[in-house]
Amino acid sequence: MTQPGTAVQPLPRRQQQVLQATVRHYVDTTEPVGSQTLVRRFGLEASPATVRSAMGALEQKGLLTQPHTSAGRVPSQQGYRHYVDCLLPPPGATAGQLQRELTGLSLQWAALDDLLLHLARRLADLTGLLSLITRPQRRSDQLQALRLVPSGDRLLVLVVENAASASTLNLRRPNSSSEELQALEHWACTQLEQGQLNWSSLPPQLRLSGELLRQGLASHQQARPAPQQGAVAMGLGGLLSQPEFSRSQSLRPLLQLVEDQPYQVLQSPGAASRGGVWIGAEHPHPALRECAVVQAPYCSGSGDVGHVALVGPMRMAYATACAAVSSVAARLERLLG
Numbered sequence: 001m002t003q004p005g006t007a008v009q010p011l012p013r014r015q016q017q018v019l020q021a022t023v024r025h026y027v028d029t030t031e032p033v034g035s036q037t038l039v040r041r042f043g044l045e046a047s048p049a050t051v052r053s054a055m056g057a058l059e060q061k062g063l064l065t066q067p068h069t070s071a072g073r074v075p076s077q078q079g080y081r082h083y084v085d086c087l088l089p090p091p092g093a094t095a096g097q098l099q100r101e102l103t104g105l106s107l108q109w110a111a112l113d114d115l116l117l118h119l120a121r122r123l124a125d126l127t128g129l130l131s132l133i134t135r136p137q138r139r140s141d142q143l144q145a146l147r148l149v150p151s152g153d154r155l156l157v158l159v160v161e162n163a164a165s166a167s168t169l170n171l172r173r174p175n176s177s178s179e180e181l182q183a184l185e186h187w188a189c190t191q192l193e194q195g196q197l198n199w200s201s202l203p204p205q206l207r208l209s210g211e212l213l214r215q216g217l218a219s220h221q222q223a224r225p226a227p228q229q230g231a232v233a234m235g236l237g238g239l240l241s242q243p244e245f246s247r248s249q250s251l252r253p254l255l256q257l258v259e260d261q262p263y264q265v266l267q268s269p270g271a272a273s274r275g276g277v278w279i280g281a282e283h284p285h286p287a288l289r290e291c292a293v294v295q296a297p298y299c300s301g302s303g304d305v306g307h308v309a310l311v312g313p314m315r316m317a318y319a320t321a322c323a324a325v326s327s328v329a330a331r332l333e334r335l336l337g
Helices: 013-029 036-044 048-060 077-086 093-103 111-126 178-193 204-223 236-240 248-260 263-268 317-334
Strands: 130-134 145-151 154-162 165-172 229-236 278-280 291-299 306-313
Touching: 013 036, 013 048, 013 077, 013 204, 036 048, 036 111, 048 263, 048 278, 077 093, 077 278, 077 317, 093 111, 093 306, 093 317, 111 317, 130 236, 130 248, 130 278, 145 178, 145 248, 165 204, 178 204, 204 248, 229 248, 229 263, 236 248, 248 263, 306 317
Parallel strands: none
Antiparallel strands: 130 229, 130 306, 145 154, 154 165, 278 291, 291 306
16 A cells, blocks of 8 residues: 555546545545445446446555445545645635635735734635644754864854854864864764764764864854744634534644644645645644645745645645635735735
8 A cells, every 4th residue: 555645656537537526525525425426426427337446446546445344435545645646626616715805905904913813714714624824934044064263262163054144153162183173174064964963973082172062053053033933823613613523632632733833733844745735644743643734835025934724634625725825825925025
């Protein structure tokens, strides 16, 4: 069976039609579906036996699953992923309505939070999902290079974080020779070429000067002003009405995460490769294991980055959700640019 996030081979046309119809039926009804219902409801130009055969093939590929032996079939997590990646239809009327509203929107709010609250409320009202919009925050700069320059009893450390950001640390010089400092600089540059400083791999002969450098870099990072945190969220009522969250126990971890650590919902590895959509266990946080997250980033005029997202069950209208968050993110960029 294909693992989440793994590319799925293109499906034959009949299986594409059956998977699309099964997803649509389950999103609308929350009920497993059989071949006769698919033929009757969606007018598939095939006999129930042919559709049943296609459903069996999709189940073998891990794209459909059968909740009970005598029940019809429902999409699996992999089925939703293939649907989003390969079979997503044009967005419906809801996304068009939101786009028309956004076109006439101007920056009339006295505070950014008022604007974000308004947009989050409209997203939640139109989709029936939990909407989440984070405030723009500065991109975190990652250490790219450093240089060590001895100067009397002091050690000057040139820290390069990006093409437009560099700073100098003035540290007490350790009892180390110039050759040792050169070796430490070479080790640090080699580490940064591989991604980051792995202090556990520091050679023993460089421990004295290396520990001083590590403490200096840590203090420098802590002294930087923290980015503005927080987010606005709307649509709890919509989630409570979903069968998947009918029990408060199943909703509690998600709500706690949104309230306490909203950035963990959104800033997750693999955003680009998944098109801004995480389905089920694709998301690294366990509170979202039974959910889907659809997100899009936006930038302010100063380059700060925020995110617009919809969170709900895996059984969601993905075409509408993707179009809605993209429209809101694009409008925020225009208003804040």
